[in-house]
Amino acid sequence: MSTRSHILSTGSYLPEKIMTNHDLSKIVDTSDEWIFQRSGIKSRRIAADDQSTSDMAIKAAEAAIERAGIQPSDIDGIIVATTTPDQTFPSVAVRVQAALGVPVGIAFDVQAVCSGFIYALSVADNFIKVGQLKRVLVIGADKMSSLLDWSDRTTCVLFGDGAGAVILEARDGAEDGTGVLSTHLYANGGMRDLLYTDGGVSTTGDSGHIIMHGREIFKYAVKLMADAVNAALDANDLSADQIDWLVPHQANLRIIEATAKKLSMPMERVIVSVEEHGNTSAASIPLAFDGAVRDGKIKEGDLVLFEALGGGLTWGSALLRL
C-alpha cells in the first residue's frame, strides 16, 4: 500500500497596508492604466517596516493549524519557501518552529524564488512518500517589498508581500485517488540573468534589488509553464479538460491568460488573485489556493494543478486531488 501526501488544511496572511496603483503613481512615473493593462494588478499588500517574512509565515501557519484542528506538536516537519528570510541564517522555518512550539523535528528553507512553493511542496511530498515525515507544514512567504528599488518603475509596480501555508499529511492507501499525484520541478541556470538581485551576502554584502528583463521572461514563462503542466498531465494520463482548477503563480494576468489559452483551459477554471496581491513570489500560489478554498470555489474531490516560474529560471507544476 503506497503512502500519499494529503492536503489537510490551508491558511494565509496578508499585511494590512494596501498600496494601490494610484499610490505608486505618486512615487514613480507610472499610472493605474499602464500597470493594470500590462499586468492585471490593481493593488498589493506591503508589510510594515517592522514586519518580517517569519511574522507573516507564522500567521499563515497558525491559520492552517487552526483549520486542521491539530496541535503544533502533531507537526514533524516545516519547510518554508522564501527568498526574503529575516536573517541570512538561521532559516525562517526554525523561527516558525519556535514561535508555534513545534517539537524538535525537520525545519529548513527552500529558495527557488517564485517557484519556491512548488519546490517546497515537492520536497515535503517526497519526505512523506519515503515515510520520513508524517505531517508537514509547507509555507510560501515573501516580503518582496524589501528587495525593490522604489525608484525603478519596471519592477516596483509588480510585487507585493504575503504568506500562504498548507499542511500535508501522510495517508496510506490511495484507492480514492486523492492526495498529491505528481510534482515536476525544473531549473535552467543559463537563464539566471533574466531575473536576479544585484547583490548578495557573499558578493556585495547586502541583499540588492530586483533586476528584471520583463519582456524575455514573459516569452519563456508561457512556454515553460505550459510544458510543466503538460508534463503533469502526461504523467497522470489526464487531459486539461479534466482539471477542475488551475492555480497559477500570480505574476501577471496576461501570462496567466496566455498559459490558460495554450492549455485550452477556460478562465472560469483558473484561480486569479494577482489583481489584489501582485506578485508575492513564493507566497503567491498558497495565497491564491487558500483564498479559493475558503471562498468555496475549490472543494473536496477537485483535481487541482499548480504551476509556477521564477528567477533561476526555475519552474514546475504539482497536481493534486483534494
Ligand SMILES: CC(C)(COP(=O)(O)OP(=O)(O)OC[C@H]1O[C@@H](n2cnc3c(N)ncnc32)[C@H](O)[C@@H]1OP(=O)(O)O)[C@@H](O)C(=O)NCCC(=O)NCCS
Ligand atoms: C514587466 C511587464 C509588465 C512589462 O510589460 P511590457 O509590455 O513588456 O513593457 P516593456 O517592458 O516593453 O515596456 C514598454 C514601455 O513601458 C515603459 N514602462 C515600464 N514600466 C513602466 C511603468 N511602471 N509605468 C509606465 N511605463 C512603464 C517602458 O519604459 C517602455 O517604454 P518605452 O517603450 O518608451 O521604452 C511584462 O514584460 C511582464 O509582465 N513580464 C513578465 C514579468 C514577470 O512575470 N516577472 C516575474 C516572473 S516570476
